Amino acid sequence: MRFLPSEEQSDFARTLRGLLAASDVPAAVRAWGAGDHAPGKALWARLAATGLFALAADEAHEGMGLMPLELATGFVELGRAGVPGPLVETAAAAVLLTRLGDEAPAKRFLPGLVAGETSATLTLPGAGPYALDADAATHLFTVSPAGELRLAPGAGPLRTSIDPARRLALPDGGGELLAAGPAVTAAARDAADWARLLTAAQCLGTGEALLARTVEYAKQRTQFGTAIGGFQAVKHRLADTLLGLEFARPLLWAAALTLAPGEIAAAKLTAGEAAYAAAMTALQLHGAVGYTEELDLSLWLRKARPLRDAWGSPSQCRAAVLQERLRAL
Amino acid sequence: MDLNHAADVEAFRAEARDWLAAHVPATPLPSLETREGFAAHREWEALLHSARWSVVSWPEEYGGRGVDIEHWLVFEEEYWASGAPGRVSQNGINLLAPTLFDHATDEQRARVLPSMASGEVIWAQAWSEPGSGSDLASLTSRAVRTEGGWLLSGQKTWSSRAAFADRAFGIFRTDPDAPKPHQGLTYLMFDLHAPGVTVRPIGRLDGKPAFAELFLDEVFVPDADVIGEPGQGWRIAMSTTGNERGLTLRAPGRFLAAADRLVELWQSHGDPADTALRDRVADAVVGARAYQLFTWANASRFAAGETIGAESSLNKVFWSQYDIALHESALDLLGPDAELADGEWAEPWIFSLAGPIYAGTNEIQRDIIAERLLGLPKGRR
Ligand SMILES: Cc1cc2nc3c(=O)[nH]c(=O)nc-3n(C[C@H](O)[C@H](O)[C@H](O)COP(=O)(O)OP(=O)(O)OC[C@H]3O[C@@H](n4cnc5c(N)ncnc54)[C@H](O)[C@@H]3O)c2cc1C
Numbered sequence: 001m002r003f004l005p006s007e008e009q010s011d012f013a014r015t016l017r018g019l020l021a022a023s024d025v026p027a028a029v030r031a032w033g034a035g036d037h038a039p040g041k042a043l044w045a046r047l048a049a050t051g052l053f054a055l056a057a058d059e060a061h062e063g064m065g066l067m068p069l070e071l072a073t074g075f076v077e078l079g080r081a082g083v084p085g086p087l088v089e090t091a092a093a094a095v096l097l098t099r100l101g102d103e104a105p106a107k108r109f110l111p112g113l114v115a116g117e118t119s120a121t122l123t124l125p126g127a128g129p130y131a132l133d134a135d136a137a138t139h140l141f142t143v144s145p146a147g148e149l150r151l152a153p154g155a156g157p158l159r160t161s162i163d164p165a166r167r168l169a170l171p172d173g174g175g176e177l178l179a180a181g182p183a184v185t186a187a188a189r190d191a192a193d194w195a196r197l198l199t200a201a202q203c204l205g206t207g208e209a210l211l212a213r214t215v216e217y218a219k220q221r222t223q224f225g226t227a228i229g230g231f232q233a234v235k236h237r238l239a240d241t242l243l244g245l246e247f248a249r250p251l252l253w254a255a256a257l258t259l260a261p262g263e264i265a266a267a268k269l270t271a272g273e274a275a276y277a278a279a280m281t282a283l284q285l286h287g288a289v290g291y292t293e294e295l296d297l298s299l300w301l302r303k304a305r306p307l308r309d310a311w312g313s314p315s316q317c318r319a320a321v322l323q324e325r326l327r328a329l
Numbered sequence: 330m331d332l333n334h335a336a337d338v339e340a341f342r343a344e345a346r347d348w349l350a351a352h353v354p355a356t357p358l359p360s361l362e363t364r365e366g367f368a369a370h371r372e373w374e375a376l377l378h379s380a381r382w383s384v385v386s387w388p389e390e391y392g393g394r395g396v397d398i399e400h401w402l403v404f405e406e407e408y409w410a411s412g413a414p415g416r417v418s419q420n421g422i423n424l425l426a427p428t429l430f431d432h433a434t435d436e437q438r439a440r441v442l443p444s445m446a447s448g449e450v451i452w453a454q455a456w457s458e459p460g461s462g463s464d465l466a467s468l469t470s471r472a473v474r475t476e477g478g479w480l481l482s483g484q485k486t487w488s489s490r491a492a493f494a495d496r497a498f499g500i501f502r503t504d505p506d507a508p509k510p511h512q513g514l515t516y517l518m519f520d521l522h523a524p525g526v527t528v529r530p531i532g533r534l535d536g537k538p539a540f541a542e543l544f545l546d547e548v549f550v551p552d553a554d555v556i557g558e559p560g561q562g563w564r565i566a567m568s569t570t571g572n573e574r575g576l577t578l579r580a581p582g583r584f585l586a587a588a589d590r591l592v593e594l595w596q597s598h599g600d601p602a603d604t605a606l607r608d609r610v611a612d613a614v615v616g617a618r619a620y621q622l623f624t625w626a627n628a629s630r631f632a633a634g635e636t637i638g639a640e641s642s643l644n645k646v647f648w649s650q651y652d653i654a655l656h657e658s659a660l661d662l663l664g665p666d667a668e669l670a671d672g673e674w675a676e677p678w679i680f681s682l683a684g685p686i687y688a689g690t691n692e693i694q695r696d697i698i699a700e701r702l703l704g705l706p707k708g709r710r
């Protein structure tokens with residue numbers, strides 16, 4: 001047992017972190033929210049060049065084989081930087097196509113997704129009805145409860161989320177039938193697990209960004225003649241925020257290592273709650289300036305709650321955890 | 330990254346499991362916080378020791394098996410899953426022994442460790458004083474130089490299990506003129522039955538004499554029982570608190586076993602319509618797993634030659650809060666039976682309530698997290 005990231009895994013995270021630090025991600029987020037996808041797509045292409053999407057596709061279609069641990073490590077960085085777009089959904093679509101066992105759709109869509117030339121969004125049975133960023137994604141996939149994988153012909157009106165950079169739409173019914181049957185249902189289940197796992201990773205990164213920004217602020221903002229970070233009530237709240245995030249991290253690793261539904265649910269629950277708590281702490285400790293959209297902090301603040309609920313709300317995750325434990329006992 | 334234990338670790342697990350299955354008492358021992366329970370637990374320690382399970386991570390010459398931390402964590406999982414009794418020797422094993430390994434002489438180790446491993450000598454920690462809790466460095470009990478040793482005087486308090494223990498270890502002021510409070514302190518060991526020692530048991534919240542006050546009146550301690558250099562007591566003691574909060578005080582196995590018992594209680598007593606309570610049971614399962622994984626990550630860092638510092642404060646706050654939440658959920662599941670003092674969950678609940686107070690209060694731990702891990706300004710303390 002060596003329960004620590006390998007050098008390669010850490011290197012990959014560092015590469016992404018460097019790339020994202022050198023890009024103006026907040027500008028891309030704001031543009032994305034305003035309907036201008038160009039800066040976001042340019043960022044997307046740079047991310048794809050690191051091999052990010054190849055980690056969710058098989059070798060036969062230019063992927064690296066499914067590498068959940070590396071992908072989750074990468075998604076922590078995407079969350080930390082606040083990258084906009086259907087990232088989780090594109091990776092989940094790649095998993096779906098990889099696991100389908102049907103050559104035609106895989107051959108048709110995977111190479112573009114792996115290369116970052118295309119992106120995808122999707123809805124899966126048992127998950128929410130909305131497709132994220134249907135206006136920006138190249139492909140919109142739907143899987144019905146009966147196990148039909150379709151390419152949706154379009155989507156209904158765009159709705160903005162609490163996080164303006166997340167745009168939601170109901171897929172239109174019908175569309176080209178790509179595959180059907182139990183293999184689709186099984187592949188969709190895997191894809192949903194991966195979507196939950198990668199959202200957990202994004203949550204952790206989001207929480208880390210919120211904490212880091214808040215710690216910096218608490219060190220430089222002075223009131224009553226002293227940095228507010230010296231007040232014990234402030235310190236203790238930040239200590240609790242760190243505690244929440246640090247205990248979510250190993251759950252995320254274990255979920256990525258095992259891909260067991262109970263582990264994934266535990267990771268999503270814990271990372272989602274930790275990120276949301278980090279957001280509430282960030283808001284409170286920034287005071288009124290934290291309550292404005294001008295401050296870049298708002299880009300993460302508004303993401304924390306939707307991400308906590310996307311691809312498995314806390315209550316759904318708790319039910320999944322307990323179900324699995326009861327089965328094991 | 331890898332979660333699997335090597336074959337030798339799994340073999341060790343199987344050996345521990347088999348032995349425990351054959352030897353764990355079928356009926357639970359009486360509470361170790363009572364005189365008869367203390368004696369029964371001492372016998373259990375001796376039995377554990379006879380098969381070399383009492384201190385598995387110690388070198389073989391002192392009664393251990395010389396195994397690494399991964400083996401120890403696995404042993405603890407089996408230990409608690411088997412329903413084995415609580416460890417009456419834990420203060421000595423978890424707090425004094427690591428100090429001895431780091432700071433004592435070979436003679437001291439050879440003299441003290443074997444009888445600690447067998448439960449023949451049970452140790453109490455004598456750190457706190459009536460006026461010195463969180464601000465431990467303000468302590469005033471003193472050790473005054475005398476022929477061949479030191480004379481201890483003063484008062485110690487909250488000393489766990491000192492009511493029935495044999496010996497104690499603590500820090501005493503040897504240089505009252507030192508410029509700073511944490512200077513001029515000396516770490517030493519003394520006999521609780523020595524002339525000049527008066528032990529007054531204190532009933533804890535449920536009335537059991539779980540700790541005691543110690544009144545010391547010119548108690549003689551030979552030089553041979555001073556640990557490290559006189560005047561270095563603070564530094565030596567602080568190297569022990571990391572252990573207390575960190576990896577060794579509360580092994581994850583304890584909480585994994587408790588969470589499983591809670592799930593079983595939910596199965597037998599839970600109301601499927603009460604999803605709020607169901608969610609808390611799920612949280613207990615997740616929390617135990619999180620703690621286990623967090624500990625494995627730290628153990629991996631240890632194995633890779635890194636040290637764990639202020640991170641141990643994260644551990645301490647986590648398990649102490651977790652322990653209370655878990656036991657509260659158990660009481661809620663029990664409904665009207667929860668208040669019965671002889672119930673299976675009553676004493677563990679009472680014990681859990683002390684978690685945020687001992688081993689450094691959670692307020693102090695949060696200060697450490699904020700200042701050392703997040704780099705926030707140091708406050709008044
Ligand atoms: C079950 C149990 C077993 C124990 N066993 C032992 C033992 O074996 N040996 C031993 O030596 N001691 C033992 N103790 C004592 C324990 O170490 C002390 O209780 C602990 O150090 C806190 O000290 P105190 O109780 O005097 O509280 P105080 O230090 O008086 O604190 C009271 C409250 O004020 C808060 N507070 C104090 N200072 C600050 C600050 N700077 N910032 C914010 N809040 C602050 C504390 O967090 C606490 O909530 C035990 C205690 C318990 C409950």
